[in-house]
Amino acid sequence: MINFGVNRNGILTSKLNAGTNDTYKHVFNQHLSQDKIDYLENNNAYEYLCNECELLNIDYKLSTALITLADMKNVSIVTKKFKNLEVTAITTAGVRTNASRAGDKASYWEDCGEFHFGTINIILLTNAYLEKSALTEAFMTVTEAKTVALNNLKIPSQYSNGFATGTGTDGVAIFSNKDSDNLLTNAGKHSKLGELIGKSVIESVTKAIGKQVWLSNKSQSNALVRINRYALDINEFYDNLDYDKFEFISQLRTDARNQKNVAIASSILNLFDEVQCNLIKKEDAFDLASQIKEKCDSYPIKTLLEYWINCFIHKS
Structure with missing residues (x-):
């Protein structure tokens, strides 16, 4: 869990306070034990996360979370810097059974809501201030960088003959520092911020995969x-x-x-x-x-x- 020491805005995929928000104070990535999985099969994910926030003694209205089967001991944390700019990617990843390629045949269909836990979860922090357009661009850069990491390792899709571009249940949460005077307007691949995002995510996803499922350049x-x-x-x-x-x-x-x-x-x-x-x-x-x-x-x-x-x- 990360308790923010500054005011942060963000963009994310969580069931708790998803989308964009300007009042995030806490974020956590949680391993799902079997009893939690059993509970979630018959209960609402939003309510579950609100209850978890209460157990952690944090305000659910100011918090968000990602959940996964990956062990937290296998987390990978990578920081990249350029002058006063800093980006940190915090990743857990499991790709052995759920890796898939965009456009593969679906493994489920949703009717009236259905919950599925994340497999590659990425929390990205920067000390700069990004408005909504830049946050959205950062989200795109993170997603592309994740795919680069998977392709570098030649991770196959479990649903087709192609290379995986992610898993079917990934989660991303990106946060910038609203208190910073360094307002950045671009997080695309041509920008230095985009470069740092790309490098930190590629490295952290690669390391997390190695820790969680022992896939590496050597094994591949x-x-x-x-x-x-x-x-x-x-x-x-x-x-x-x-x-x-x-x-x-x-x-x-x-x-x-x-x-x-x-x-x-x-x-x-x-x-x-x-x-x-x-x-x-x-x-x-x-x-x-x-x-x-x-x-x-x-x-x-x-x-x-x-x-x-x-x-x-x-x-x-």
Whole structure:
């Protein structure tokens, strides 16, 4: 929980005092234990947060909150500075089961109100004063920066073959300092404020993901991780495999970490993406993918890639 020592305005997605407000005094990010989840299944989220404020001895009218399954011990706090300007991003993140891409098929539909808890929660603070237009622009910059962090780690959507742009239940809360004489009018990507927002959010989201679900640059540098973004039922492949399965899998796990194999797998998957986006023809992608596959010296990786190519971009 953060108790503001200055007057703050903000913009946020919380069920408690959402939208924009000029009188925020407190904000907290809360891990949901199972008993709290059970309670929320049959109760109103707004009332729940008001009750939590009462337990914390803070005024709900002057407070807001984000809630998540992520552990608070895995929070990431990053501060960026330029001269007298300062931006701090405070992030919790879980993306293993809920990562999704804008435009993916919906996982639920809402009728007469339904509550879902946040997965990537970002609280952003700046010591400058931002009016509503700049706060809204900051919100956009935060959202784009979150997507950059996910794309840098090649986080896959759990609902499609694309890369995730967030989760289905993210939360954002941005606050500026109303007492500051430094009134800033722009928080877009061309501004220094936008740069600091982008860098702090990218770094904090990246670190939070590493803490919460152990995904990192190292873990994602794996040919099997890349291939699995285009998921298949692998049983048919193994049923028809003319090779000792135990030996094949053992060698596959070793070869998957080889940087050349990672690069080859990524190049072929990029061709899959190009076909899905109608940027290149399927027959051209198939021919190129087949040529790239031949550069692979690993029998397990090469065999697996051939199966993937035939399943996803086989020439008509």
